Amino acid sequence: MDRSFVAQLNDYRITTAEILYWMPDHKHVLQSFLWQNLDLAPRFPALTKFLDFWDRNLDGRLHKVTVANTQLIKPAEFTFASGLYQLH
Template identity: 40%
Template sequence: MPDYTHILQEFIWQTADIRPEYPRVHRFLNYWHDNIEAVISEVNIADNYVTSYK
């Protein structure tokens, strides 16, 4: 268990993923759940879907 459970640390991660399933995000969250004692309290996903480039 983390030393300071009352401290909330922010973690920002940017990655290219496939919407709407977000398999990379799910792999990361599953890994975290299985291997790291710290608890993730909240997950926010921001998506900037681009249909074409100019």
Template identity: 40%
Template sequence: MQETPTELMLKGYGLTTAEIFYRMPDYRNVLNTFVWQEYDLAPDHPRLFRFIEFWQDEIEGPLHSIRYTHRKMLSSGEWRNVVGEITYH
């Protein structure tokens, strides 16, 4: 069973976004970009590095560079359970 984004954030995960620049297989002088986004743990980023290893093993376009950012959107101290909701018209 896969965890929801909220469950991952409560466990300390943050949203990691990577912009991957790679060379086209048939045209080595042409750079293309690919955007990858996943919940990951900083500072080690195991999911990002697993994806980079997959890319190097399985995809023909050689990597040129990678630019990434990480944003921890929620921590366990910031979350609280709301029991009710009031709707105001």
């Protein structure tokens, strides 16, 4: 069985983070980095681990992190048809 599928069944969600950081060589310029992974909301341990790594090992100082997440496996959504149309 696929590991990511099992993780999704255990409430892991696809998480996207936009990380704005200051360029090391140009201190007045912001750069954007997108990070995406399966993570467990609301604590986000994988994102926290990545940001800790960034803070310890990379020169670009963090400015702002924006996080969004959603479940990939969820109950089916349906609506009733409002009419029946017939073509020739």
